Amino acid sequence: MGLKILEEHKPQSLSQKSHFTGCKSTAEWLLAQKAARPQVGIVCGSGLGGLGEMLKDQVVFKYEDIPSFPQSTVLGHTGQLVFGMLEGKPCVCMQGRFHLYEGHPVQKTTLPMRIFKLLGVKTVILTNAAGGLNEDYKVGDIMIIKDHINMPGFAGVNPLAGKNDERFGVRFPCMSDAYDRDLRQLAQDVGEELGYKDFLREGVYCVLGGPSYETIAECRMLHRLGADAVGMSTVHEVIVARHCGMRVFALSLITNKAVMDYNSEEKANHEEVLQTGKQRAEQLEKLVSSMVSRIKHN
Numbered sequence: 428m429g430l431k432i433l434e435e436h437k438p439q440s441l442s443q444k445s446h447f448t449g450c451k452s453t454a455e456w457l458l459a460q461k462a463a464r465p466q467v468g469i470v471c472g473s474g475l476g477g478l479g480e481m482l483k484d485q486v487v488f489k490y491e492d493i494p495s496f497p498q499s500t501v502l503g504h505t506g507q508l509v510f511g512m513l514e515g516k517p518c519v520c521m522q523g524r525f526h527l528y529e530g531h532p533v534q535k536t537t538l539p540m541r542i543f544k545l546l547g548v549k550t551v552i553l554t555n556a557a558g559g560l561n562e563d564y565k566v567g568d569i570m571i572i573k574d575h576i577n578m579p580g581f582a583g584v585n586p587l588a589g590k591n592d593e594r595f596g597v598r599f600p601c602m603s604d605a606y607d608r609d610l611r612q613l614a615q616d617v618g619e620e621l622g623y624k625d626f627l628r629e630g631v632y633c634v635l636g637g638p639s640y641e642t643i644a645e646c647r648m649l650h651r652l653g654a655d656a657v658g659m660s661t662v663h664e665v666i667v668a669r670h671c672g673m674r675v676f677a678l679s680l681i682t683n684k685a686v687m688d689y690n691s692e693e694k695a696n697h698e699e700v701l702q703t704g705k706q707r708a709e710q711l712e713k714l715v716s717s718m719v720s721r722i723k724h725n
C-alpha cells in the first residue's frame with residue numbers, strides 16, 4: 428500500500444481524542460482500505476503466526492502503518508494485521524501481539540481488542556505459547572483455556588482500571604464465564620475428530636508480567652494455586668474482549684515444561700518456545716480453522 432494513501436487518510440492519534448473515538452477512527456480507517464468487515468478475530472501467540480497465512484484474499488497492514496497501533500518487538504511476532512477469509516468466514520488476524528514486558532502500558536497491549544469490536548468482530552480466538560505446570564502435560568500439548576489467574580491484576584494491573592467508558596462495557600464485568608463453554612466444547616469435538624485426543628488438554632492459564640521466566644519456587648507456587656500453564660499474555664486481551672461483549676476462545680501451546688525440581692538441568696528459553704511452535708503449528712492451525720468453519724453468528 429502506498430505511503431501517500433496512508434498519510435492522506437491517517438486519523439489523529441489516540442491521545443488527541445477520546446479513546447473511544449480514536450479506536451473508532453482506526454477501525455474506520457482499516458475498513459476504508461478495502462478490508463472486509465470481520466466476524467472472527469484471531470490473535471497469534473509466539474511462533475504461531477502461521478494462522479494468518481491460512482487466510483484467503485488477504486489485505487495486510489503492517490502495524491507501523493496503522494494509526495495509533497503499537498509496534499511488535501518480539502521475535503516470533505511479525506507485526507501485521509491480516510484481513511481475509513478463513514473457511515468462508517471474514518476474519519482478522521494479529522500476527523504478533525503486545526506484552527507488558529515490552530514496556531507497553533496494559534491498556535495499549537489490549538487496544539486491538541477494542542478495534543476488533545468496532546470492526547464488527549463477534550468471536551475472538553487467542554493463542555499463546557506457555558510453560559506447562561501440570562505434571563501430566565507434555566511439550567507439544569494444546570491446552571484449551573477454561574479459566575485464568577490474572578497475577579498482575581492482584582497488584583492493580585488491569586486493562587479496565589481508570590475511567591470506564593460505557594460505550595465499551597460495564598464498570599464491573601463478570602469473568603466467571605470468560606471462556607465460552609460452547610466454544611470449548613466445540614474445540615473438544617473438533618479435536619477428537621482430528622485425532623488430537625492424546626495431546627488436547629483443558630486447564631487454567633496464569634499470566635505473569637515477564638520477561639524473565641519463572642523460578643522453581645514460583646512454578647511450584649503457581650501449580651499449587653491451581654494453574655496448569657504459565658505465560659505472559661492473553662489474559663488482559665480476554666478481559667477487554669469480554670468487557671465489550673465478544674465471545675472468547677483461547678488455546679495455549681505447551682512449548683516447554685516449567686522447571687519444578689532443583690536437580691533439573693532444564694532451562695526455559697525462547698528458542699525452545701519457537702521451535703515447539705513450529706512443530707505443532709500445523710495441528711493448531713487445523714484445529715482453529717475447523718472451529719472457525721463451524722462457528723455460527725446471528
Ligand SMILES: O=P(O)(O)O[C@@H]1C[C@H](O)[C@@H](CO)O1
Pocket residue numbers: 471472473501524526554555556557637658659660661696697700
Ligand atoms: O505471545 P505469547 O504469550 O505466545 O508469548 C510467550 C510469552 C513470551 O512473549 C514468550 C516467551 O517465550 O512466549
Ligand SMILES: Nc1nc2[nH]cnc2c(=O)[nH]1
Pocket residue numbers: 556557558559635637639640641657658659682683684685695700
Ligand atoms: N511465563 C512464561 N511464559 C512462557 N511462554 C512460553 N513458555 C513460557 C514459560 O515457561 N513461562
